[in-house]
Amino acid sequence: MNALTATNRNFRHAARILGLDTKLENSLLIPFREIKVECTIPKDDGTLVSYVGFRIQHDNARGPMKGGIRYHPEVDPDEVNALAQLMTWKTAVADIPYGGAKGGIGCNPMDLTVSELERLTRVFTQKIHDLIGTQRDVPAPDMGTNAQTMAWILDEYSKFHGHSPAVVTGKPIDLGGSLGREAATGLGVVYGTEALLAEYGKSVSDMTFVIQGFGNVGSWAAKNIFDRGGKVIAVSDITGAIKNSNGIDIRALMKHKEGGGTLKDFQGGDAMDPNDLLVHQCDVLIPCALGGVLNKDNAGDVKAKYIIEAANHPTDPEADEILSKKGVVILPDIYANAGGVTVSYFEWVQNIQGFMWDEDQVNRELNKYMTKAFGDIKAMCKTHNCSLRMGAFTLGVNRVARATLLRGWEA
Numbered sequence: 001m002n003a004l005t006a007t008n009r010n011f012r013h014a015a016r017i018l019g020l021d022t023k024l025e026n027s028l029l030i031p032f033r034e035i036k037v038e039c040t041i042p043k044d045d046g047t048l049v050s051y052v053g054f055r056i057q058h059d060n061a062r063g064p065m066k067g068g069i070r071y072h073p074e075v076d077p078d079e080v081n082a083l084a085q086l087m088t089w090k091t092a093v094a095d096i097p098y099g100g101a102k103g104g105i106g107c108n109p110m111d112l113t114v115s116e117l118e119r120l121t122r123v124f125t126q127k128i129h130d131l132i133g134t135q136r137d138v139p140a141p142d143m144g145t146n147a148q149t150m151a152w153i154l155d156e157y158s159k160f161h162g163h164s165p166a167v168v169t170g171k172p173i174d175l176g177g178s179l180g181r182e183a184a185t186g187l188g189v190v191y192g193t194e195a196l197l198a199e200y201g202k203s204v205s206d207m208t209f210v211i212q213g214f215g216n217v218g219s220w221a222a223k224n225i226f227d228r229g230g231k232v233i234a235v236s237d238i239t240g241a242i243k244n245s246n247g248i249d250i251r252a253l254m255k256h257k258e259g260g261g262t263l264k265d266f267q268g269g270d271a272m273d274p275n276d277l278l279v280h281q282c283d284v285l286i287p288c289a290l291g292g293v294l295n296k297d298n299a300g301d302v303k304a305k306y307i308i309e310a311a312n313h314p315t316d317p318e319a320d321e322i323l324s325k326k327g328v329v330i331l332p333d334i335y336a337n338a339g340g341v342t343v344s345y346f347e348w349v350q351n352i353q354g355f356m357w358d359e360d361q362v363n364r365e366l367n368k369y370m371t372k373a374f375g376d377i378k379a380m381c382k383t384h385n386c387s388l389r390m391g392a393f394t395l396g397v398n399r400v401a402r403a404t405l406l407r408g409w410e411a
């Protein structure tokens with residue numbers, strides 16, 4: 001199912017549970033602004049190549065719009081629209097003063113050199129600079145982008161508007177990035193997992209984990225699980241998948257990758273078919289890569305008891321239904337991966353204050369926000385007798401609806 005159809009369906013379900021006015025419901029679905037730009041750059045060999053870039057600003061009732069920028073060949077406007085909408089509910093679930101946005105460029109970053117990526121990022125920034133800003137819309141990294149991408153956006157934006165570190169988050173520490181931001185999404189995933197498992201009298205060290213994706217989110221989630229004594233028994237990335245029933249040494253795998261090695265070549269596990277990863281026997285499955293990977297074709301074969309949605313929209317509604325009927329507990333994306341945007345908020349606050357927090361403070365505050373949001377979701381689940389996904393959606397949608405009405409939506 002298309003990501004936008006799936007996201008809209010979850011939103012409408014939450015709106016019905018909340019008894020939202022139909023006009024307000026329809027209006028909350030329409031993005032505030034959709035930007036589509038042509039980005040033409042010279043390749044290193046001098047030939048011109050054109051890409052299409054998007055920034056979809058979904059809602060700003062609760063504050064400046066916030067969300068990552070993705071570089072991936074499958075970026076399309078419907079997907080970016082869905083991801084922007086998810087950001088609106090996510091920032092509300094985390095209770096940070098932002099709305100939601102998302103951006104992307106349809107390109108394969110692995111096929112571009114560093115200088116080509118820099119030119120593409122600068123052209124994209126030139127095309128959108130007057131529509132983003134510290135109090136307007138604040139981009140961050142997502143799949144295929146990183147701190148360096150944010151540094152180029154900061155530099156290009158600052159040529160038009162003066163030095164503006166708070167225009168992006170997830171930037172390098174030397175340019176005003178926050179300590180802890182790089183690890184924050186993965187660490188937040190683990191804080192959320194701990195909160196969920198505690199409900200069942202369990203802890204990370206009792207569990208076996210399977211992780212799809214070993215980029216920013218997957219590697220930091222895996223490291224934090226490993227450091228707590230959890231057993232990561234299978235991992236995949238775009239190069240392949242490995243398994244080890246005794247547990248993969250995640251610190252060694254990270255070191256191997258930092259040294260230029262690929263996951264596929266790592267000696268601490270046996271190669272496995274990446275198609276079998278999501279249905280591998282384990283306690284906890286953590287998708288940390290693409291959307292829509294759990295669908296009606298594989299959901300029935302999933303063996304995990306818990307799914308932690310570290311990726312955005314990894315489970316489509318048909319799979320959701322199949323998994324729920326099987327009794328699988330799903331921690332939804334708009335909560336599970338909210339650690340990234342929460343520390344982005346801390347970064348923005350530090351930039352505005354002109355003051356830097358130490359990493360312990362960042363992680364302590366992150367834990368506080370994740371714990372509080374989990375309690376808020378559980379309270380909604382109790383009030384509305386619903387799943388964790390609907391608990392999170394009703395929480396987020398209700399906060400945005402209230403802000404919208406208070407600002408005078410009917411005027």
Ligand SMILES: NC(=O)C1=CN([C@@H]2O[C@H](COP(=O)(O)OP(=O)(O)OC[C@H]3O[C@@H](n4cnc5c(N)ncnc54)[C@H](O)[C@@H]3O)[C@@H](O)[C@H]2O)C=CC1
Nearest residue numbers: 142143144185213214215216217237238289311312337340
């Ligand atoms: N970076 C962040 O702070 C946040 C990211 N997310 C979401 O987490 C997910 C991952 O994002 P990042 O880790 O930032 O991206 P990344 O680009 O750092 O890593 C992506 C990983 O997925 C792997 N991958 C790609 N296609 C795959 C496939 N077909 N099978 C298995 N692995 C595959 C890549 O090899 C890489 O290891 C995305 O859904 C993103 O939207 C959510 C919240 C915040």
Ligand SMILES: O=C(O)CCC(=O)C(=O)O
Nearest residue numbers: 067068140142340341344
């Ligand atoms: O850190 C941010 O501002 C956004 C992260 C993001 O894109 C996401 O949570 O999906």
